Amino acid sequence: MAEGPGGRGSGRLDSWKEIAAFFGRDERTVKRWEHRRGLPVRRIPGGGRSPVYAYRNDLEVWLRNSKKPSRSRAIRSVKTSQPTNDLYLNGVYLWQKRTPASLGQAVEIFTQVIAVDPDHAPAHAGLATSYDLMVELDVVTPAHGFPLAKAAAERAILLDPTLSEAQSVLADIEFFWLRQTEQGLKRFELALALDPQSVQALHWHAEALLYAGRFHEALRQIDKAQALDPQSRSILSAKALILFRAGNPAEAERLITQLIANEPDYLPPYWGLIFIHLAREDYAGYLAVSERLFRLKDFAEGLAIVAAGVKGLQTAGPPGMADRMMATAEPHFGQGKVTAYYMAHIHGLRNDWRNAARFLAEALARDEDSVVDYSVDPAFRTVQAVPQFQARIAATALPVIA
Incomplete structure (x- = not known):
């Protein structure tokens, strides 16, 4: 993909503003780093409008070198007691479990650690x-959870800009919430430059690449994450979806089926199986897996929509299924019980490109986290080929997929 002079191709950043954006900081901070910490910034002879520039590789090397223990960090480590560090490690254990209850406990523990040591980056x-994952698991809304995650990540970066974990969270927020696609992908690259073995950065970068439509790159990153953490169910679930979009639905289905058999209450794999059934036009399977998922979620309105779809499929085939689903979904949407994205999904099944585009735009306006699934959801396969639909999507923050 071609980019401007400060893009990935040249590796050059041509102003204080671009250098600050690379770190996710303000211009005053990076100027201070140049003065006090030797940030490798170069100056253009004769000055001009943009008198400074820097190269990404130089900045990444500077960050890696900054990770070496310094006197100030050694002093802070001594001041942090062993019980406090043990408490912190318990918080890490809890967020890695990735359940609503464990994430809530992790938030409480990290808050306790920060109360004792406010500079514990x-x-x-x-x-x-923890806040980022609470959004992913629908524990909190994006409008509530992402600002909290962003503030905590920015505070961590202020204390220690070399923390790959904090950079990964900020990259995730930029990509999935702020819809700053290229900025988010570049920050993931920064996080991996800081720690190439970071499972979190590899995993989340792979998911961002998936939703950016770069499926084979995503597969390379998720394979690295899996090699480092082969027991992670979230990595396996993400890999299944990536395999599906990269053209290997059989292997994707094998992974998902294994995941569901081992952990039937874990929800993410069900969406992958729903997409696989839709892609091969197995509408009975699509409805059956949807019903199972909605029962686990205790989503009564979704169950009513699926039941209507079953009747429609039996009497009038796939068009009847989609029409019955829409007729049942509309009043629930009016009551705020069904998302705009799910309405767009059903309109996609109905091959109604106008309403599919309208509800996708509505999902974006409502800040619905599920709208990212648009790029992998086969319900939109037919409407994505319509030029007018592509034109409307191009006006949004969603990728145009033909």
Whole structure:
């Protein structure tokens, strides 16, 4: 993909503003780093409008070198007691379990650590990660959870800009919430430059690449994450979805089926199986897996929509299924019980490109986290080929997929 002079191709950043954006900081901070910490910034002879520039590789090397223990960090480590560090590690254990209850406990623990040691950068990063995952698991809304995650990540970076975990959270927020696609992807690259073995950065970068439509790159990153943490169910679930979009639905289904058999209450794999059934036009399977998922979620309105779809499929085939689903979904949407994205999904099944585009735009306006699924959801396969639909999507923050 071609980029401007400060883009990935040249590796050059041509102003204080671009250098500050690379770190996710303000211009005053990076100017201070140049003066006090030797940030490798270069100056253009004769000055001009943009008198400074820097190269990404130089900045990444500077960050890696900054990770070496310094006297100030050694002093802070001594001041942090062993019980406090043990408490922090317990918080890490809890967020890695990735359940609503464990994430709530992790938030409480990291908050306790920060109360004892306000400069404990890893605790701020852990807090940011916990809030980010609470959004992913629908424990809190994006409008509530992402600002909390962003504030905690920025505080961690202020204390220690070399923390890969904090950079990963901020990258995730930029990509999935702020819809700053290229900025988020570049920050993931920064997080991996800081720690190439970071499972979190590899995993989350892979998911961002998936939703950016770069499926084969995503597969390379998720394979690295899996090699480092082969027992992670969230990594396996993400890999299944990536395999599906990269053209290997059989292997994706094998992974998902294994995951569901081992952990039937874990929800993410069900969406992957729903997409696989839709892609092969197995509408009975699509409805059956949807019903199972909605029962686990205790989503009564969704169950009513699926039941209507079953009747429609039996009497009038796939068009009847989609029409019955829409007729049942509309009043629930009016009551705020069904998301705009799910309405767009059903309109996609109905091959109604106008309403599919309208409800996708509505989902974006409502800040619905599920709207990211648009780029992998086969319900939109037909409407994505319509030029008018593509034109409307191009006006949004969603990728245009033909």
